[in-house]
Amino acid sequence: MTSGIRYLKKTNEKLMKHFIFASQVQFQGLVQMVLVLGIGGSFPYGFHISVINYPSVHIRKFINETWIDRHGSPLHPETIMLLWSFIVSVYGIGGLLGSLCCGYLTTRYRKKKCQMCTNLIMLIAALFMAFSKTAKSFEMILVGRFLYGIGTGFSLNIHPQYVGEISPKKLRGFTNSTVAVFLTLGKFMGQVIGLREILGSEALWPWLLASSGISALVQLATLPFFPDSPSYLLIQKGNEEACRKAIRKLWGEGDHQAEIDDIMKEKVAMTSTKTLRVLELIKEQSLRWQLYVLIIVMTTLQLCGINAIYFYSFEVFHTAKFEEYLIPYVSLGVGLCECLSSILCSTLIDRFGRKVLLWGGYTLMCSVLALLTMTLSLQHQFFWMHYFSVILIFLFVTFYGIGPSGATVSVMVEIFSQSFRPSAFLIVGCINWMGLFVLGMIFPLIVDNLGPFCFLIFLGILAFSAIFIYLYLPETKGKSIMEIKAEFNKLNFGKKEISVIDNNFPKEQWSSTKL
Template structure:
């Protein structure tokens, strides 16, 4: 691998994954301060239910922007290219940052919501374009590890957002929390032009053979690229023989339709297993457990740090252990730990105060099992499982589903939890079990397979 390959992996993972993770976790720690600001603007001092609805909308509008952004991935990715689209996407977040930062000064709640909305568009474009770019520039043997780095940066940036919330989350300083993402955006704007474009985009989408060869040579350095170039040309030839460049054609191919179903289920499972309830509302949850404010802060940061460690382990093992194994371990672990959370919370409510520590341990383990596979693998597997011509549309669909699920959780989970308490976990257990059964039966193993081998799963019978 050449230095330009490592630069491309670093700057796309850091510049893109940071925006996604940071804006996901940034409203958690300073939640009460921002809620108080909203209540002053909206004069909702006595109506906590209405304030919960407005706060849920504040959290969920980030996902609504994500839904819109997911529908734009195909156009930008195939028209402007992977690298160039990532480059221009930074201007969206650089426009959103001052809108959020100055919302308090202008006393405009609408400005704050608008900034959250556009940061969601930016995060969604990053999620789709980055997984395409990283998958397409990576050698088959380390494709999973490289694709997982996006989620590793994602969880690292959640930790950073929580630390920023602790340091700057006062009544006067909380707007400055939203300025921090400008730095990785500017870094990506400066360094991304030095990275090569995806060779697969250049060859298969644009038909630029010589530029694709030069790009591959820059990524591999002094390595002999003859074999990889031949595989790239074979993939180009196979892709041109396939049907599957539209959603209708994907559904006409049973193997490809199954792949799309698996990717949709994986993205739904990633969002609807209960993890977003913890990411968005852990401050509120620990407050219910009678945990002090400072103790709660350290627990939340510690939990996210634990996720970083487990995610790093997933990055290092995803290619050796395989995608299916890690996903099954992840889902089974989530089911068990969610059951433990229900029982420990019930015992706590019955007066057994020491059970709050068991509950906290269960939350930590839940977060860890999510990071084992369900956190990382959906970030890249759609790009891995689909051939080049249908890759963008498959990513658009799966990310639209993912962000829609995220929106539902962000909008409704806090209100639903207030009504049915810990029994909301029963819903998550049922969903996790359904996800596990579907994926165990249908998810193919794609670890270390070449694009040609993956495409062979989708080829029609010649008689059709």
């Protein structure tokens, strides 16, 4: 009897190991493509956000030395600061331009081809950065930074759409959340190689700014070996055989007919619709609540207070009596915490769903901001308060990474069908890049006037968003695009109008009732 139980246990263990191995092998192509898309997608965006701060002193010095060589006299400090500010902000201008062009170009020339052209732009930008010091031209830094912005404007638009289209329903949350994982990984890598011991020194800063070209080169060399998304091949190209071939390459052998049927339903619905431009998308009643959700989650991502947390972390660490040379490494710990929590989000999102991670994350972040406002206000009265503030900073970054950081991207991809997604992501790009610009302009003024009480503004935004998401966002986990659209139709048209639509049209044609 005992030997029989042991035999059954061993057999069960072998079966479990075989199942895990088979799952890994089955989706090996998908995992590889997710890595390739990530390394040249959201990774550069995160990298450029963090890396530009480290060589700032060296670049300002280089601008002045270049001017002296050309004209024989130094620049005024205010002029140097103005040129430096323009170098930083031109990245956002390039990003906005890339986002505006991306929707049209990806619709016409497909995402894969546009992403490969993006890599070429990034490589040209890297060359400008690498040889700027040798050529004694700070203008080359300006041009390189602008081209980096255009490239990341494209890649940040293409990456979430592409990665969402190549995954099956049961893994869609995981693959979508990897956009945030690679973004935070890029921020962390920028912090690491920006240290003065690596590439942050006065001699090596041009190579620090040029190092982003490595990720573009890797993606340019590997992406051609992967297919276009199955939905693109079936819906846009009408090639069912190519779609099946792409699915087998990405998802392995098996019965994927249900997924193909879902794509076919989307294609049938699209035959009676047209690809909407941005203004048409905004006016379309059948997409009204999708737009509300899109704007809320994207605006909250920008205004949740994460940038304020990073800003205050330096002050808190300094007040907590950390040695000056240790502060960059403690800040590196904050970046690592965000990266690890984003990875954790990718494992939780298909278990708990997008809605729970969003409103739950917003609520927890609200609680932390309330406590942090109190501890920062009282840190000069009680010596132990600043240590509590350090703990709260790490907690806030953790809740941000586990919740909104990964779930936001997944929701944005899933609530729009393929014909509406390019225009929707153009709106996302505008909110993102304009948000960065506005925050850069007004955030220092808010901090100067409100101090730690600036967190109350972000707290209010998070509280409003948590209530909105809890009340109005349908759970998208495990649902097809048409099922999600049906859920939103209940909000867009109301129960009475939905009953009329249901009686007169098949479900897959609901999207065409207003077009």
